[in-house]
Amino acid sequence: MRNIKLVIQYDGSKYRGWQRLGDSDKTIQGKLENVLSQMTNEKIEIIGSGRTDAGVHAYKQVANFHTQSDMSEEAILEYLYNYLPEDIVVVDVEEVDGKFHSRYHAKGKKYLYRIWNSRFHNPFLRKYCTHVAEPLDINLMRNAAKYLVGKHDFTSFTSLKSKKKSMVRELFSIEIQKENEIIDILFHGDGFLYNMVRIMAGTLIEVGAGRMNADSIPEILEKRDRSLSGPKAPYTGLILYDVEY
């Protein structure tokens, strides 16, 4: 069996997220598996680096699948480009070692959270940014972000309820940039808990708007209590930006 790695971009606006739900092809995974199965005449199952929620986008998602097909990388790339819908584009196909696993071998991930910070929403970016009308102070947001960076128990920043699994993750960096009306928050870490990026973004928005204090973050982390952090920010501004191996 060959092991094929895919790099995928998608506009998640019309989908229920990455993970296949039954036979529905309203998911990114479902769409990809349908086209790959048709291409190979096999029942293909793909392994993604992780799930993305409904409406969430990806600049670079990584997945792999096993096949007996002898199609070249180039022929697979071309087939996928021709048969996938316009909002999903596979930009790279590579045959990899049989042991490569998109999820287990991911060493780091980057998520981008984009905010359109202006009185009115932007008709062109409304599906790719979260609109925040009140002015946000990015210096306050940067101060809060500093406390999140590092190795922490992120129980206060996840919707996950399980008490069995470790809630410890390491955030390598959070970069916050503003260009005109767009505020980009780039999160880089070894892994992210369920809803962790959206809750961190929601908390940073509260801080930027002056409703929460940057200096309250260490205590919020320490108390491991979801009710202390900010609201989960909308899915529209969330983009899986990169997966590192």
Added chain:
Amino acid sequence: MRNIKLVIQYDGSKYRGWQRLGDSDKTIQGKLENVLSQMTNEKIEIIGSGRTDAGVHAYKQVANFHTQSDMSEEAILEYLYNYLPEDIVVVDVEEVDGKFHSRYHAKGKKYLYRIWNSRFHNPFLRKYCTHVAEPLDINLMRNAAKYLVGKHDFTSFTSLKSKKKSMVRELFSIEIQKENEIIDILFHGDGFLYNMVRIMAGTLIEVGAGRMNADSIPEILEKRDRSLSGPKAPYTGLILYDVEY
């Protein structure tokens, strides 16, 4: 009667263009008139600076309408923001002199033509850029653009067939910039004939791809023959960028 000027942004993807067609509200003008009529309890007709074709976008379209309503500029702005669909945003409302006419008084216009120049289309920009897979040489395009700038008879660059009206327009400038995979062509002129920007863009793409010679432009202009210029480029990449008074 008061005369109210509007500045409008829209994502034209879902519309049949600016101009109202009967009672349909599949047009930008129709949508605006419906909401304004509901707001004022009058039958409002708006005057746009010019039409845009089906699927064409606007960063800054200007229109005006007459009303007996005594609503403040701010209240109109707020009402329109609340009742217009998400893909049409009025970003400015101003009461102007009774004689102001959006179309007759426009002194200049800018149109932006955006090209995504890469092997695969971009899932996020597919409605806001025209995808050209073959590499384009922007230096060749700039050479061709130089010949288009100035006061010319643009018969070769319009779909308009009328022989009565003047086909002479003045192009003040054409700026061509490339940033990563995006090529932006900004056309600035005193006015544009029907399909003129799309035919100029299509011709510049032919030149950039090496299928037409930049030095052939003066002869194409001189012969006043539409069959000599390039194809009409797709609507997706076209954006009404500014209207000047």
